[in-house]
Amino acid sequence: MTLRLSEEDDRLLTERAAKERRSKHDLATEAIHVFLTEREAAFNQALDRGMEKHRELLDRLAK
Numbered sequence: 001m002t003l004r005l006s007e008e009d010d011r012l013l014t015e016r017a018a019k020e021r022r023s024k025h026d027l028a029t030e031a032i033h034v035f036l037t038e039r040e041a042a043f044n045q046a047l048d049r050g051m052e053k054h055r056e057l058l059d060r061l062a063k
Helices: 007-020 024-053 055-062
Strands: none
Touching: 007 024, 024 055
């Protein structure tokens, strides 16, 4: 897989990697994983809140 970053994002990633003494690859992999897992968790939480808030309406619609 090839990841193409803007010059600015590459500069920021390079700086962060140097500060943390980690590879750019390691940081990018971690960031992608966090983005994917946290986004799904946030969506599921919002869905649960919406379903709870509108449970009575959803029950009536299901009948």
